[in-house]
Amino acid sequence: MSQYQTIGLSSEMDGAWVNLSDAKNSIDDETEDMPDRVRRVRFDLKELLKFYSITISPRRHERLVQFYSDELKSLFQVRFEYLSQQHKVDFILLRNFIRREQRQLHLDQKAQKTAGFLLPFAPLIVALCESRQDVDEMNGDKTAGALDAIKRGICQTQAEVEAGKLHTSKTTAYKATQILNELCGHLQELLRFYSSYDPMFDWWATKPWQEANAAISQYLSVIQTKLVATRPDAEDEIIGEPIGRAGLLVELEAEMIPYTPKELISLAEEKYKWCQEQMIAASEELGYGKDWKKALEYVKTLSVPPGQQTQLVMQLAREGTEFVQKHDLVTVPKIADETYRMFTMSAERQKENPFFLGGPSIIVSSPTADMPHELKKMVMRGNNTHFSRATAFHELIPGHRLQLYMGKRHNSHRDMFETPFFVEGWAMYWELVFWEMGNFFKSPEDRIGTLFWRMHRCARIIFSLKFHLGEMTPQECVDLLVNWVGHERSNAEAEVRRSFTGDYSPLYQVGYMLGALQIFELRNEVLREGRLKEKAFHDQVLKANTMPIELLRALVLGLELTPDYKAKWRFY
Known part of the structure; x- marks a missing residue:
């Protein structure tokens, strides 16, 4: 019997000896790594929801309760301390996902029972x-x-x-x-x-x-x-379902935001005040004094003629791509920039989406021939040149288009954990970066355009949280957007409608500003400590794929994680 037969045949690969008998045993054990576990849970859940498709069915409820319970129990049998940092993040993401689904299932059943007498x-x-x-x-x-x-x-x-x-x-x-x-x-x-x-x-x-x-x-x-x-x-009419303070706290916990609703409203009010100060400065440059709303009304008149909005948006989109490439801010794969398409939005769809939509493609809002005259004018004013300049790159590159392109190619199993704090936060984050650089929004008109959107995101935090707290009606939310931000009323109604009657989570509108602030603070932390260059940081964020920003921070900075890890990062 040879030496190899005695101790088990070995093979040398990349300078490391691997015992093939041990390798066989590990294969026989069929150990499931965390990305495979996430994929399995995702597709098992998809199969269950497809079969048990009647949402008010007690049988469906019982089956999902059992599924979530079994998966959570199985997850906590994993030896967390042996996982890599990437897989520890996956563990916590899956833990949060299952617990959130459990809570949502309970809330759904409660709402269904409330409506049952009808x-x-x-x-x-x-x-x-x-x-x-x-x-x-x-x-x-x-x-x-x-x-x-x-x-x-x-x-x-x-x-x-x-x-x-x-x-x-x-x-x-x-x-x-x-x-x-x-x-x-x-x-x-x-x-x-x-x-x-x-x-x-x-x-x-x-x-x-x-x-x-x-x-x-x-x-x-x-x-x-x-x-x-x-x-x-x-x-x-705009009808929504307020979830109350308890519901908001559940959602904030799931999104790993360690702030109360009241704290977040105060944050938004503080940011709005800063925006007002910057608006006044730009207004004074244009000769309107401290009456920034007059300067805003002037900027709204600077729209292209009917039929030319698509050309404007395409020009602005290319400008955003060229800017990040010129300053070496993020990697832009050639195919990502080469293959996106543009479409126009129907008048009916503009009732819920008065501005651009983006991602794989860009969908442009502009007046249609069959709109009433006054509505046409409002749509043109709401999609003027300088408002558009601050949103074209948000939807495409370096915003959602680049984000989605990279997300399908890196850690794609994390798509299940989609969160507006990452998705919308990333796109808005670039508005903060471009502002800080000082060489993108140069003219007062451009600064007013991007400040309008930043005020809009502040107002979103306020009206969505106060609506769910029962402190504002949908009509009061519309009025806030008109009076505080300067929205055209039709656009404000569309914004509120999609916030409360569309397929959006209760914190979706909150995610823009808060997610952007989180990523911006993480960027500053990384650059201050010299951990990464700016381009490397942005590339790493994109390759990490979607997750709460606190977990992204733990991943980037290599922070200690535990199976019962809870949000604690006070980013603002």
Whole structure:
């Protein structure tokens, strides 16, 4: 027997001896590293949500409760002390994600129960649709009876609403319409599955299905008219769901922001005051004295003629890319700069997105031919040349376009942990850097343009937090944007609408300014200590991919982490 047979065959690779027997054992153990664990949890959850798709279903709730509990228990069996710094960050990211999902599941169930008295027939719909999900044997007679009972339940509840016997808040009524719209979709899927494939369904259930579906549509209209809307132009009314101080604290903990809502409002007010001082300085340069709102109104008139906004935006986008390359601030891969496209935004979509949208491409807001005359003028004023100059690079390079491009190529498993404090914070951070450099926003008009956006981000913190604290109504939020920032009213309404009725987290609008301030402070810390050059710092941030900035700081600075690590960085 040879020496190698006695001790186990070894091989030399890169100057290090590796025992192949040990390697085989580690493979047999099938140890899951943290990136693979994150990917598995992400796709397992996706599969569960796809199958258990009825959000008010008790069965779905129980299955998700079990999934989160099992995954959290499994995660804490990992030997944290043996993990690399990168994988420790992944551990904490996954821990926070699971705990946040657990809390959100509980909050969702609570909101659904609150709206349940408007939907007493909903369990019948859930049972019917879950039977279809499980592909139970079709009983046409029984299915028809269930659909008829659903119709009768809807009609009875509708009669009580119309008679004024059922009262609730607009928020709860709005939640009921969301649930009802979803249930309607599940019933439509049931029809598509059985219709024409099962003759007994066609004979028994098609007619009752049509009647139940019509009843849902009519009841939806009644809820919207009687309980949600209060004014003639109700289709444009802004309805949201305040989550309260406790809900905000939960969200802040998940985003690793160790400040209270009141502290953040004070921060925003302080930053707004600084913006006002800078606005007055620019206003005085333009000859408007201390009346900065007059200077702002002048800047709003400096827009390009109809049809030329796309050319302006493309010119400004290229300017941003050239600036960061000239000053060697961040790596810009050739394909990232070469392949993004531009699109224009429909008039309907501009009700929620009055300005640019960006990322993989850039979508430009500008007047459309069928807009009313006054609205056209407001859209042009809100997307003037100097406002646009401060946002084109935000959406493309070095902002969202570069960020998303790099995120798909580096640590892509962290996409699951998307946070506005990283996503929007990174894009706004460059506005702070360009301002500090002093050679990008040179003219008073340009400075007013970027200060407008900075004031806007301060106002976002104030109005979104106060709305969720129950201290401001949506209309008061609109008024704040008009009076404090100088928004066109149509643009202010669109901003508030997308904040509260779109697919945005409660802290999304807070994330712009706070995330930017966090990254800016981390940059200054790194440069002061001489840890990295500026370009290397920016490249490292992009390659780290999305996460709360406090964890990014721990990664960049190599700070000590523990399994129960909590936010503690007072960045401002």
